[in-house]
Amino acid sequence: MEIGAFTFADIAVRGGVRPPQRIPELIEEIVLADEVGLDVFGIGEHHHPGFSAPAPPVILAAAAARTHRIRLTSAVTVLSSDDPVRVFEQFTALDLVSQGRAEAMVGRGALLDSFRLFGHDLQDYDALFDEKLDLLIRLRGDEPVTWQGRFRPPLDEEVILPRPVQTPLPVWVAVGGSPNSVIRAAAHGLPMVLGTVGGVAAQFAPLADLYRQALDHYDKPAQPVSMTLHGFVADTSQKAADVYFPADAELFNTAGASRGIAGMTAEHMAAKNGPGSTYAVGSPQAVIDKLLHHHEVIGHQRTMLQLAVGPLPHADIMRAIELLGTEVAPVVRAEIARREGGGDSATGVGAR
Amino acid sequence: MTALAERTVGIFGAGKSGVAIARRALDAGYGVAVATSGPAWRTDLVTRVLTPGVRAVDAAELASVAPIVVLAVPLRRLRELPLSTLAGRIVVDIMNYWEPTDGVLPDFASRAHASSLIVRAALPASARLVKTFNHIGYHEMEQLARPSGTVGRVALGVAGDDLDAVATIARFVDDLGFDPVSTGTLADSHCLQPGSPLFGADMEPAAFREALSQLASREVPA
Numbered sequence: 001m002e003i004g005a006f007t008f009a010d011i012a013v014r015g016g017v018r019p020p021q022r023i024p025e026l027i028e029e030i031v032l033a034d035e036v037g038l039d040v041f042g043i044g045e046h047h048h049p050g051f052s053a054p055a056p057p058v059i060l061a062a063a064a065a066r067t068h069r070i071r072l073t074s075a076v077t078v079l080s081s082d083d084p085v086r087v088f089e090q091f092t093a094l095d096l097v098s099q100g101r102a103e104a105m106v107g108r109g110a111l112l113d114s115f116r117l118f119g120h121d122l123q124d125y126d127a128l129f130d131e132k133l134d135l136l137i138r139l140r141g142d143e144p145v146t147w148q149g150r151f152r153p154p155l156d157e158e159v160i161l162p163r164p165v166q167t168p169l170p171v172w173v174a175v176g177g178s179p180n181s182v183i184r185a186a187a188h189g190l191p192m193v194l195g196t197v198g199g200v201a202a203q204f205a206p207l208a209d210l211y212r213q214a215l216d217h218y219d220k221p222a223q224p225v226s227m228t229l230h231g232f233v234a235d236t237s238q239k240a241a242d243v244y245f246p247a248d249a250e251l252f253n254t255a256g257a258s259r260g261i262a263g264m265t266a267e268h269m270a271a272k273n274g275p276g277s278t279y280a281v282g283s284p285q286a287v288i289d290k291l292l293h294h295h296e297v298i299g300h301q302r303t304m305l306q307l308a309v310g311p312l313p314h315a316d317i318m319r320a321i322e323l324l325g326t327e328v329a330p331v332v333r334a335e336i337a338r339r340e341g342g343g344d345s346a347t348g349v350g351a352r
Numbered sequence: 353m354t355a356l357a358e359r360t361v362g363i364f365g366a367g368k369s370g371v372a373i374a375r376r377a378l379d380a381g382y383g384v385a386v387a388t389s390g391p392a393w394r395t396d397l398v399t400r401v402l403t404p405g406v407r408a409v410d411a412a413e414l415a416s417v418a419p420i421v422v423l424a425v426p427l428r429r430l431r432e433l434p435l436s437t438l439a440g441r442i443v444v445d446i447m448n449y450w451e452p453t454d455g456v457l458p459d460f461a462s463r464a465h466a467s468s469l470i471v472r473a474a475l476p477a478s479a480r481l482v483k484t485f486n487h488i489g490y491h492e493m494e495q496l497a498r499p500s501g502t503v504g505r506v507a508l509g510v511a512g513d514d515l516d517a518v519a520t521i522a523r524f525v526d527d528l529g530f531d532p533v534s535t536g537t538l539a540d541s542h543c544l545q546p547g548s549p550l551f552g553a554d555m556e557p558a559a560f561r562e563a564l565s566q567l568a569s570r571e572v573p574a
Contacts, residue, residue: 122455260546
């Protein structure tokens with residue numbers, strides 16, 4: 001099992017810090033995540049005043065220059081409103097800076113500000129993603145690309161240079177629980193990220209099964225599944241709850257206001273952290289127990305916690321990363337390796 | 353219809369919400385049939401893996417196997433459904449007009465009418481439309497469902513113009529794990545839509561009724 005963290009580089013509208021402070025803090029958080037042995041760190045693209053990372057590869061590249069082992073990914077790249085050629089070029093640059101640690105996690109986007117910003121029609125929501133994913137996959141291959149579609153000019157025998165260190169550049173498809181999105185990820189033969197923002201792990205397990213069966217349907221080789229979730233680690237479960245839930249409520253309210261969703265409170269968020277839930281907020285032992293439950297139910301290969309949310313203070317985020325890397329991850333990895341009766345090879349993210 | 357057929361619910365759509373309703377209904381002992389716009393193999397795969405026990409049927413047949421039909425498609429796809437087959441059926445509208453995710457739909461955009469009124473106008477006159485389940489997230493539909501009588505059970509608003517249909521769907525809501533609270537007619541179902549304090553709030557019945565009465569008093573002209 002690989003364990004990591006991700007964030008939208010939140011700058012809470014109320015009570016938070018401004019981007020010139022938050023982005024350097026975020027880079028320190030990624031450096032610490034590398035030092036404590038986390039496997040992966042992600043930054044999510046949003047074009048929204050509450051979040052300060054509309055261009056994740058730029059920030060990830062700064063972190064790449066100061067880290068050695070950790071993998072660096074978008075979480076997500078809103079591929080629907082971007083140009084696959086530019087996405088490939090940017091992540092190739094990140095891969096060259098990081099010497100082979102770049103990954104792109106592509107999705108359709110939950111907040112659709114990028115559609116307005118870049119002039120796309122929501123009626124094309126599915127068609128945009130399908131076409132752009134198809135092109136991105138071809139660009140990763142070794143062959144010159146001749147291609148045409150609806151949403152960008154055609155390509156004739158193009159080879160995008162330079163090439164990345166990794167062949168192919170890892171691309172994951174992020175899905176939010178829609179069965180058709182799961183089947184689409186399988187149709188492309190790409191690894192899948194199951195994004196969760198609540199609910200119980202047991203309700204997501206069938207989606208992982210659906211993905212595996214759909215891979216079979218399309219005669220695609222087995223691929224890893226990653227799970228993203230809201231989670232936080234502190235020295236005690238009380239401290240984790242006190243710090244995380246009010247900040248998490250602010251994240252939901254920042255993202256939900258434009259969607260007409262009623263205001264959330266810390267109590268609403270705490271209710272999401274019940275037994276069997278996807279939420280993993282608590283002491284190191286509580287989070288260990290939760291992540292092991294998730295793995296037992298879903299059987300995935302990677303877990304990423306969205307731990308820096310809303311106006312959560314940098315010092316608390318640093319402590320959470322330290323505890324996740326030093327106390328949670330080693331126990332979870334060892335226990336899963338033991339359960340699977342083999343060495344690390346049984347649990348690693350093999351196919352990319 | 354046989355007693356079993358009367359306990360059958362048909363669902364248009366096998367997305368997040370359609371699957372969540374199907375699973376809750378199966379748990380509650382209902383027969384469930386699902387129809388989608390996708391190819392048959394995909395619907396079969398989705399139902400076999402995500403909702404074992406659910407019958408996948410053609411969209412044109414769905415209303416003939418179920419007296420209750422749930423509309424669980426994106427609102428922009430409404431008019432692609434075989435709506436004429438819904439004559440005489442109890443139809444449950446769990447959809448929302450949600451510009452941030454659906455874009456602008458001209459006939460819904462004025463907001464002068466509750467979205468369910470526009471849905472009702474698209475249905476045969478004899479269809480009996482009830483709005484509910486639209487204001488709870490699909491995660492919470494499975495996480496917060498509780499048996500009747502459980503302390504702290506979450507309330508769901510039920511709106512409709514046909515009182516028998518509202519009563520039937522109130523029982524359905526109760527069977528699926530939530531406390532039904534009647535919120536009045538479809539014309540008044542703004543209270544369940546995005547932007548309302550009830551939308552996504554997951555309230556217990558007392559708090560739900562309190563918020564509802566505050567909304568009602570606010571709407572009385574000064």
